[in-house]
Amino acid sequence: MVIYAPSPHNEIIRASQQSIKYFGHDLNWWGDNPFFRHGSLLINFFHQGQMDFRQSMKVGPEITVVGDSGGFEILSRRARGKPINIDPLSCLRWQEANCDIGMTLDLSPVNLQPVEGGKSVAASPEPISHEEFEKRLDETCKNNQVFQDNRQSPKLKIYNIVHSGMGKVESIDIWYNRVKDFKFEGWSVAPKPPGDPLKVAIDCMFMYSRGIRSSLHVLGISGLKVLPVLVRLEQLIKPISTDSFSFAVNAIVRKFMTPYGPDLYFRPSEKKFTHLPCMCPVCSEVRSIDDYYKTDVVGYGIIGLHNLWCYLDYLQYLETLIEDKESWGKFVNQHNNLFMAMKFIDEVVDRGWEEAVSKLGLMQQTLGEW
Numbered sequence: 001m002v003i004y005a006p007s008p009h010n011e012i013i014r015a016s017q018q019s020i021k022y023f024g025h026d027l028n029w030w031g032d033n034p035f036f037r038h039g040s041l042l043i044n045f046f047h048q049g050q051m052d053f054r055q056s057m058k059v060g061p062e063i064t065v066v067g068d069s070g071g072f073e074i075l076s077r078r079a080r081g082k083p084i085n086i087d088p089l090s091c092l093r094w095q096e097a098n099c100d101i102g103m104t105l106d107l108s109p110v111n112l113q114p115v116e117g118g119k120s121v122a123a124s125p126e127p128i129s130h131e132e133f134e135k136r137l138d139e140t141c142k143n144n145q146v147f148q149d150n151r152q153s154p155k156l157k158i159y160n161i162v163h164s165g166m167g168k169v170e171s172i173d174i175w176y177n178r179v180k181d182f183k184f185e186g187w188s189v190a191p192k193p194p195g196d197p198l199k200v201a202i203d204c205m206f207m208y209s210r211g212i213r214s215s216l217h218v219l220g221i222s223g224l225k226v227l228p229v230l231v232r233l234e235q236l237i238k239p240i241s242t243d244s245f246s247f248a249v250n251a252i253v254r255k256f257m258t259p260y261g262p263d264l265y266f267r268p269s270e271k272k273f274t275h276l277p278c279m280c281p282v283c284s285e286v287r288s289i290d291d292y293y294k295t296d297v298v299g300y301g302i303i304g305l306h307n308l309w310c311y312l313d314y315l316q317y318l319e320t321l322i323e324d325k326e327s328w329g330k331f332v333n334q335h336n337n338l339f340m341a342m343k344f345i346d347e348v349v350d351r352g353w354e355e356a357v358s359k360l361g362l363m364q365q366t367l368g369e370w
């Protein structure tokens with residue numbers, strides 16, 4: 001199985017820390033009595049950096065906790081003119097106290113630009129300059145050195161992040177060559193845009209072409225389009241893991257996902273529905289339709305957990321579907337971008353990454369043009 005580590009939203013965190021329940025059920029996927037159980041989650045040093053965070057959330061030792069480092073926040077603050085420093089040593093100590101897998105403190109080559117008067121940031125399709133790319137790589141290597149030299153816990157597995165960014169496809173090779181000699185237990189890639197199946201295939205298959213066959217994490221994939229790529233990649237690289245905040249983002253906008261057609265929105269200002277819409281392990285325990293409209297921990301919690309169930313259910317379906325070549329082929333052929341990604345994976349296995357990339361005519365294109 002692909003390890004799918006969901007990143008909990010604030011309401012799930014609050015409910016877990018304060019033991020807020022829904023008729024006896026935990027509003028998470030790891031407590032004593034959740035609606036359903038799931039074996040992993042992702043937390044972030046920048047947002048959840050208290051030393052006893054795992055304990056405060058009551059996450060047991062059987063749950064795999066993936067710890068992101070907060071490198072994105074450094075860049076986000078810089079882009080808004082509010083620089084912060086995240087100390088790599090503090091990050092490492094926090095990961096050792098809370099996580100099973102920890103990401104290195106990377107400075108990604110993504111080009112973040114301020115929007116809404118500097119309140120938030122968005123990724124620009126324009127690549128950063130070569131000088132800036134090198135500067136971020138230097139900073140990342142310095143942080144890697146701190147991680148490598150100061151480890152205290154043999155339990156924590158550290159994953160070395162490799163970036164391609166928004167620039168030329170081959171820039172992943174430059175990044176990899178600079179970080180490849182650090183001694184860590186696994187690898188991580190951060191495909192951009194994260195919802196593009198072909199880009200995910202390109203970054204992961206680069207790692208495959210460099211001999212990586214195990215312990216690969218694909219950071220922050222979004223949407224349902226990319227999960228089939230990971231299910232295919234798992235046949236080549238195992239374990240492969242990912243994390244996602246997509247289920248939670250949908251909950252925050254009150255979107256109740258369905259596999260059938262238009263999603264439902266439970267907005268208190270426009271109460272549209274009177275039927276309980278689903279029979280998943282979460283929804284079958286919901287007592288009243290009004291609970292979906294609640295704007296408290298419960299309302300955001302149950303919609304989020306229902307959404308998470310949809311992703312996990314879909315992943316389970318894919319893991320079964322791929323066992324039969326014909327059924328899998330039919331599924332892949334329905335989606336052009338998925339078909340391209342699968343074709344690329346096969347090309348790399350047969351001919352190597354460089355040839356597959358050049359065959360796709362990607363070498364001269366920036367990702368913004370895809």
Ligand SMILES: [Zn+2]
Pocket residue numbers: 278279280281282283284306309
């Ligand atoms: Zn449901």
